[in-house]
Amino acid sequence: MKTFEEMEGYIREGHHSFLISGGLNGVGEIPYTDALLKKLGFLKRKYDLQYNFHIGFPLNFVHDFRDIADVVSFDFFSDSETMKKIYGIDRDPLQQIEVMRSLGAFSVPHITIGIDCGKITHEYKSIEILSRYFDSIVLNVFIPTFGTTYESCNPPPVDEVTAIFEYAKKLFKVVALGCMQPRGSYRSILQGELEDIVDVIVKPVNKSGDHFRGCCAFLLKQISQGVMKYV
Template sequence: MNKDLFTGIDPSTTLSVTVTRGCPLNCAHCGGHYLKHMVHVEELEKYVDRYKSFLISGGMLPNGEIPFGGYINYLKELKEKYGLKYNFHIGFPLQPPYEIEEVADVVSFDFYADRNVLREVYGIEREPEQILNAVLPLKVKKVPHVTIGALCGKISHEEKAIEILSKYFESVVLNVFIPTPLTKYANCQPPEIEDVALVFSKASDLFKNVVLGCMQPKGEYRRMLQERIQKYAGFIVKPTTKSYDYHGCCSFYV
């Protein structure tokens, strides 16, 4: 890769934290797998000597919300005491989660332009407008995420999603579907790299900042993917070159 064409980001200096101990949704692409590797919010203070930035997320309730409310005061106290930074990943709330405004440095959210795709993946009913209506009023930096191939590795709503998002945002994070063991989509394949590149190409025409996010298959696929899309992405998370310009969640920097 030509290092001059992109900025490399190492996300490992941001610790992933969950406000729940499970997820009742059992989504097709995740099945609660990734929650198992997250630190529960009640343990967060144990890590403030090693980390100064945290991704605050958790399992979604059946209505699509993540129950942050009971921990806002606690997170605010730790933020003020240790100078912490928080990226809140908010799920699909129906109403803006205004309670996070006083502690969030940035808000990350997943966007789907097709309600049928979102229903298939998450089992939640949401129109694209409902997702935006719960995010846009928040008085904090907001960074949309789109997972390419979220529907069992198939390209579906992605180009429509970035068209809609480009009306409201200058930056977009594009993730790539990873088949995860013991999930409904465990036997699916990642999307074809050329199809992913087409989405990145379109995004680069519409956004000031295009990011290859931390969700991307490993191994040879990752190397080939990054080589193919590097001319479209200003930021690449986990670059195979191991050359990093920034450390922490990409949403802090775009």
């Protein structure tokens, strides 16, 4: 967690885009206060900043983000049982989408492939549902994390992950491999399989070509709106 003083230090160093996030409360929301949003709005106007907001899984319209969020990123589950298993909360998939569309900001859905201990569960259905409402998507890949219930699980097989990306590319204008990817040889192999499929690869192993600094959601917005060509 960074303070506003630390944030202004990053601004002085030349950073002008920020991911605004935090921990979920007991009902699955990130509890942004009016005072916090007011301060962020002040800094945005003063320094011409860009914000990518994570907002968790709100049940209802929480804030009007159109004047402060350049992008809103959200995780999506088409299977409420999988979501309950992972986060301990239950949401109707279409309600999730309606809340995001009500926020007034450009929204980018995220799916973590293999989030249920490396198994493929809701991913294909989630992609199909999201494609009815959005033209860009970020696909991450499950990483076993020490100290969690799934620390001993393995990432999903690369061929299964690749197949999901191929399916997504048939339905979405812009598809990105997001920042969550297993390290080492897995990452190298996966990126090699995806380089001719996806439009954006975050944390590329081969760093030749164009580079974009900032959350990939900002780049997806620019590509979707025709401001920047595909990379």
